[in-house]
Amino acid sequence: MTGCPGSKAMSLNENISENKSGDLNSQLKQWPIQLHLISPAAPYYEESDLLLAADCTAFAMGDFHTNYLKGKSVAIACPKLDSDQDVYVKKVRQLIDHAKVKSITVLVMEVPCCMGLVQTVREALSQSELKPPVKIKIVGLKGNIKDEIML
Template identity: 35%
Template sequence: TIIMGHPNMMAVPGVQWPIQLALVSPMSDFLKVTLIIGADCTAFKVDNFKQQFVGKDPLVIGCPKLDDRARFDRLVEIFKNNPIDRVRVIRMEVPCCSQLTRIVKASIEASGKSIPCEETVIGRDGGKL
């Protein structure tokens, strides 16, 4: 859905763009309160992913196996520059995806902030583990 005429389309709940971590500016005004960090595959394995896990919270996605590690360094700047008070990581159960939570926690630590980080693991069948 495109909302025309809204002065800041990025701030409209559910209309955030971009969502790829590599494209999200660390100074984006939608990065507030709870940040959802999803592994790329999760949205394609879970029916109603957005309704179940995202709601109106900002979402960034990435793949710890396929994305360059430097892309994830952007998270440190996101955490430093925004009023984020909680992070929720949604990842797959596969071994390569477990790195996502480690990367996020290391980025929080490197930012110098104390931000709680929750993890939800999705099974290969699309169910929550």
């Protein structure tokens, strides 16, 4: 197959499990969440642990709310489909320098186009006065963590 591996059709349902313990509560504590729509001045970002997630990650990971979103402020983006990504660098820089986020966890899918979100964070860090710890987690197509990198 030629082109972006993120466009390759695949069936991934061989190990789907049912949750038999009842409904799980959402861990989302804010709105909006789309990076284009958020305000870095919103109070829930102040001195928070920020989760910056590629749009697809929450759908790939069965434990997204419990293990990644819980206790964090969040912003989501798609580095492949979203336009005007220069705004993303500016907003992430504002989250770092003005909201003074304590840490940033970046969740991206393993497909190459998703790495644009990592580049956005790198660029924002290079322009920022503050340097919070940044953890990159690369999510496999089956929802597993394939790699973890500290910037």
